Each structure stands twice: as structure tokens, then as C-alpha cells.
Amino acid sequence: MEEIKLISLSSSKELTEKIRRQLGSKARILDTTVHHFADGEILVELNESVRNSNVYIIQSTSNPVNENLMEVLICVDALKRSSAKEITLITPYFGYARQDRRAKPRQPISSKLVADLLQCAGVDRVVTVDIHANQITGFFNIPVDNMSGLPILANYFKALNIPDLTVVSPDHGGAVRARKLANALDAPLAVIDKRRPKPNVAEVTGILGDVEGRNCIMVDDMIDTGGTIAAGAKALKEKGAKDIYIACTHAVFSGPACERLQNSVAEKVVVTDTIELPEAKKFEKLEIVSMDELLAATIESIEFGMPVTDVFTKFDFKE
Ligand code: R5P
Numbered sequence: 001m002e003e004i005k006l007i008s009l010s011s012s013k014e015l016t017e018k019i020r021r022q023l024g025s026k027a028r029i030l031d032t033t034v035h036h037f038a039d040g041e042i043l044v045e046l047n048e049s050v051r052n053s054n055v056y057i058i059q060s061t062s063n064p065v066n067e068n069l070m071e072v073l074i075c076v077d078a079l080k081r082s083s084a085k086e087i088t089l090i091t092p093y094f095g096y097a098r099q100d101r102r103a104k105p106r107q108p109i110s111s112k113l114v115a116d117l118l119q120c121a122g123v124d125r126v127v128t129v130d131i132h133a134n135q136i137t138g139f140f141n142i143p144v145d146n147m148s149g150l151p152i153l154a155n156y157f158k159a160l161n162i163p164d165l166t167v168v169s170p171d172h173g174g175a176v177r178a179r180k181l182a183n184a185l186d187a188p189l190a191v192i193d194k195r196r197p198k199p200n201v202a203e204v205t206g207i208l209g210d211v212e213g214r215n216c217i218m219v220d221d222m223i224d225t226g227g228t229i230a231a232g233a234k235a236l237k238e239k240g241a242k243d244i245y246i247a248c249t250h251a252v253f254s255g256p257a258c259e260r261l262q263n264s265v266a267e268k269v270v271v272t273d274t275i276e277l278p279e280a281k282k283f284e285k286l287e288i289v290s291m292d293e294l295l296a297a298t299i300e301s302i303e304f305g306m307p308v309t310d311v312f313t314k315f316d317f318k319e
Helices: 012-028 065-081 110-121 134-141 150-160 172-185 227-238 257-262 292-303 307-316
Strands: 005-006 028-030 032-036 043-045 054-059 086-091 127-128 143-149 165-169 189-195 205-207 214-224 244-251 268-271 288-289
Touching: 005 012, 005 127, 005 189, 005 292, 012 028, 012 054, 012 292, 043 065, 054 065, 065 086, 065 110, 086 244, 086 292, 110 134, 127 292, 134 143, 134 244, 143 292, 150 172, 150 214, 150 268, 150 288, 150 292, 165 172, 172 214, 189 227, 205 227, 214 227, 227 244, 227 257, 292 307
Parallel strands: 005 028, 005 054, 054 086, 086 127, 127 143, 165 189, 165 214, 214 244, 244 268, 268 288
Antiparallel strands: 032 043, 189 205
16 A cells, blocks of 8 residues: 655644654655755755645744745645645645635735645645635635534533533634534534724624523634634623633634634633644644544545545534
């Protein structure tokens, strides 16, 4: 049997190693070297043959977004020129996903640009997790599997067995996502009515649904500066919610996020490891659950030609 060949670039090293462990003797991380030169240029060297092989690059395009993206593009170019058969990019966090439309005149659609760059370099298939807007998958003319962190978050909360539970979306845009988690936890849904008077400022104007006397899990795809989620948690408390838990797939955690979350009224902040956090960004209320098993199962499905939707069944989760 052919081994599954993984490539670990700079941003997802721990997750790649965990995925390899999940895949056991079926997989190996290829010997590659990533150089960052003094002038800012990057070189990715493949230290072994990839001729006629399927290769899986694992790299989130998180901060530093442009460096991590460039590493991917250069690695793909090296693979292409070395006659790899099929190149799959596993990008647990897809950077630039929030620039998916022209919200104002003369704005770019940067996620489309990123899709074009990846395809032009030679990526044959993309796997990502909870991409900010599902329609971004349509920016590609190659297969894109948008997996989800919700099964992992749902299992974490199932184990806590929280009574009188309501799942809350911190804004209208996240209602479908929150509904999926609510279904998995057999809980009702509430939605926060949020406004953004200016970028990175979140204002709560109301709450749709019943949260008084309820324990609440507020779920989002990502926490960036923490403004949305901290304002939401405060509004829930003011409406009489009991314990509040915060959950998200992507811990972007920029600027004041960690401080805001630690000082928020929430009991716990549960995130996945699609973005690797340095020790300095870990705080007492933070819990990290791993995407390793789900992504390993996804890679196996692709490698052996099985439906990736079966991965969700394995995790007892309805998409
Ligand atoms: C917005 O649509 C996203 O789903 C997140 O709610 C948002 O990006 C979080 O940003 P911040 O943490 O800075 O409020």
C-alpha cells in the first residue's frame, strides 16, 4: 500500500504531527526545508522524491498570513516541478476569507484572488474547516471540501452535560452554524442582533430567543479581536443568562482578544487547533480541542477514494 505523504510547513506543525499520529504507519511527514532569507524571500526545498505521489500540504494561512500563503505557493511550485501526481492543500484556517465580496465600491475580493493564486500554482484539491462563507468554495474550479469544527466542539460540550442549555449565535450571519450545534446538543437557539458601527467595533442591539435563566454556549466561526463575542456574552448576562460558554473554530486572537476573553463573563472559551497559539496567547479560561482525528479521517477518505461526508457520520454529526 502507498504511504500517505504529508508536508508540514511553518504554521501547522503541531497539528500535522498529531494528524500523522492519527494516521499511524499509513502516513509519513516528508523531509522538507523551509528557508526564510534576510530579505524576506522564502525557499521551500523537498529533500526527497515526490514523483508520481499524492501529497498533502498542511498549512493554515493564519498570521503571518502573507508569509504562510507564500510558503504554500512556493511549496506547490516545488511539488509541481518535481512531478507530484496530486497536490492537496489542507488549510484548516483559510486566510482572507472575510474579504469574500465587495462590501463597498472599489474593494477587492481577496479570497477569490487567493483561490486563483492557489490554482495557478498547481493545487489540485483544497480541504479547509469552517470557511467564513461557504460560497468561497465556488471561487475554485477544483474540488474543495469544507469540513467543520462543530462535531469536535459538540462532543466537548456533550461530555459536560450542561442542563438548561441554549446555543446562541453572536450575529445573524452565524445563525445556521449555531443551529447545527443546537441540533447536535438538542438545545434551542437564540440569535444576537449585532451591528458594526465601524470595523472591529461590535454593538449588541437585541437578543432574539429566550436566554433568561439558561446556560448559554455562544458559537462563532472565528474570534478575532474578541469584540463580537465579549459584547455578546455581556448582553446575555444582562438578559439574565446563567453560565456562559464561548466556542469557536478559529482562534485568530488578534490585539486585545486574549485579555478580553479572560476578563469576560464567560466560564470557558473553547477553540480548536486550526490556528496554533503561542504560549503567550493561552489564558486560564481557554480550552483547546484538536481537529487531528477529523482531518486525519478526511485525508484517508481522499486518499482511498471514499466520501468525505462519511467523516461526519463517524463523529455522529449531521451537517
Ligand atoms: C464575523 O462575521 C465573524 O464571524 C466573526 O464574528 C468576527 O470576525 C469576529 O471578529 P471580532 O472577534 O474582532 O469581533
